[in-house]
Amino acid sequence: DAGVIQSPRHEVTEMGQEVTLRCKPISGHDYLFWYRQTMMRGLELLIYFNNNVPIDDSGMPEDRFSAKMPNASFSTLKIQPSEPRDSAVYFCASRYRSYNEQFFGPGTRLTVL
Amino acid sequence: DAKTTQPNSMESNEEEPVHLPCNHSTISGTDYIHWYRQLPSQGPEYVIHGLTSNVNNRMASLAIAEDRKSSTLILHRATLRDAAVYYCILRDLGGGADGLTFGKGTHLIIQP
Numbered sequence: 672d673a674g675v676i677q678s679p680r681h682e683v684t685e686m687g688q689e690v691t692l693r694c695k696p697i698s699g700h701d702y703l704f705w706y707r708q709t710m711m712r713g714l715e716l717l718i719y720f721n722n723n724v725p726i727d728d729s730g731m732p733e734d735r736f737s738a739k740m741p742n743a744s745f746s747t748l749k750i751q752p753s754e755p756r757d758s759a760v761y762f763c764a765s766r767y768r769s770y771n772e773q774f775f776g777p778g779t780r781l782t783v784l
Numbered sequence: 785d786a787k788t789t790q791p792n793s794m795e796s797n798e799e800e801p802v803h804l805p806c807n808h809s810t811i812s813g814t815d816y817i818h819w820y821r822q823l824p825s826q827g828p829e830y831v832i833h834g835l836t837s838n839v840n841n842r843m844a845s846l847a848i849a850e851d852r853k854s855s856t857l858i859l860h861r862a863t864l865r866d867a868a869v870y871y872c873i874l875r876d877l878g879g880g881a882d883g884l885t886f887g888k889g890t891h892l893i894i895q896p
């Protein structure tokens with residue numbers, strides 16, 4: 672298995688621009704999670720999906736953030752407009768049913784200037 | 785999810801055993817104890833989990849206190865590759881919350 676795939680691995684953009692992060696979960700996994708990691712706040716859950724349906728988005732910081740999962744093999748996290756405080760590493764993770772192990776992708780390092 | 789307490793950092797020598805402690809005094813009966821680790825510049829990876837009994841796998845062992853208020857992750861023979869941040873996480877399988885709540889973890893330093 673290729674594991675969870677995220678793209679791009681690095682993104683540098685300017686304040687006010689739209690940013691789209693992409694994730695391909697492990698085939699067959701029915702849960703998909705988006706996390707954000709910063710020095711100040713550590714790793715925090717933003718949103719998760721089950722069978723492509725958003726279940727809990729209480730961690731999404733603001734309306735500038737949105738996430739979609741149009742099918743079982745693809746999800747996006749969009750920030751519009753981006754701000755410097757959005758600079759962080761964004762991780763996507765997937766899991767099969769309620770089995771305990773979450774598999775994380777390599778992350779996207781976002782820098783907003 | 786219930787709160788866990790871990791030391792900020794620990795240091796050990798290569799090829800020696802490492803015992804990483806975790807306190808979770810408010811653990812509930814349906815909380816599983818999970819350990820993840822994050823190697824430098826990588827995403828977290830699953831290490832081990834347990835409920836009441838001690839658990840072993842190819843990566844590590846998990847020793848759970850009889851009252852379940854604490855647990856210890858044991859790396860039997862640390863290598864330089866084990867240098868990482870180790871997170872102890874409680875997950876309530878009875879409550880339906882599916883995401884992981886990460887604390888600050890323990891930064892494990894391995895000396896050659």
